[in-house]
Amino acid sequence: MDNYSLKLFLTLAENLHFGRTSQLCNISRSALSRQIQRLEDEVGQKLFERDNRMVSLTPAGARFTEYASKVNDMWKELKEDILEDRSVLKGELSLYCSVTACYSILPGILTIFRKKYPEIHIKLKTGDASEAMSNVQEGKIDIAVAAKSERLASSIAFKEITKTPLVFIIPAGGWAYSEISPENLPWDEIPMILPERELARRRVDLWFRNQGIRPNVYAQVSGNEAILAMVNLGFGAGVIPELVYEKRPFEVDVRPIKVTPPLEPYSVGICVQQRRLSSPLIKAFWESFSRP
Secondary structure (H helix, E strand, O other), rough: OOOHHHHHHHHHHHHHOOHHHHHHOOOOOOHHHHHHHHHHHHOOOOEEEEOOOEEEOOHHHHHHHHHHHHHHHHHHHHHOOOOOOOOOOEEEEEEEEOOOHHOOOOHHHHHHHHHHOOOOEEEEEEEOHHHHHHHHHHOOOOEEEOOOOOOOOEEEEEEEEEOOOEEEEOOOOOOOOOOOHHHHHHOOOOOOEEEHHHHHOOOOOOOOHHHHOEEEEEEEEEOHHHHHHHHHOOEEEEEEEHHHHOOOOOOEEEEEEEOOOOOOOOEEEEEEEEEHHHHHHHHHHOOOOOOO
């Protein structure tokens, strides 16, 4: 069992697709399959269930993922610790963020960082903002751009970049409630497109509960950009961070509205595992910028 095999395993465990993993790791599918088979032989358990249509982790595979992640982190930390020339930091950092954060927040951060540390390469992964914090906690990613949760785990370090309000958005026209002023909207009737889970959903649910309103939930959606798109199509009203509305990559026929009381804003920043702040690469990223 070597670090290369563990890296292949972790990439496959993340993507659950042999073809995609072989492309990402620059290895043939047959060679990848042989590497995984060797790991399974060494572990003595099947790590993946696979057929012609899908790949999934077995219970043993899920446990082995935790082990492989820890070993991979320790290997990266060891390489950083024994750098011969500490004046020139080299290596790779994995960074997770939403699509919106990718083009609205990251450019400013990465421009500064790349100027200071051109030999540190960023491996960027985009996805649902609600999964950012858990990706860091589980060791799947080094750094994430995330909204600060109400109860931040003591194992997580967080540095704020900006604040953004949570806002209700409605179609700008052509729907059943176009003629009604925002302050008189019948919130118990309006079809709502709400976040599926996590911080935004808790705050929206709390807002409705405090108003004594039982919302008419039309859809529960993973991803702020998807909520924006559905409201744009006229399916109903939604709730997203104002930053997502302001930095949207496409034109939409929606408008934000003010509600009383307002929803609690988001604190958006970078987060890492507290124990990994001693890593030279992560420390360099952490200290390379401050809130404007």
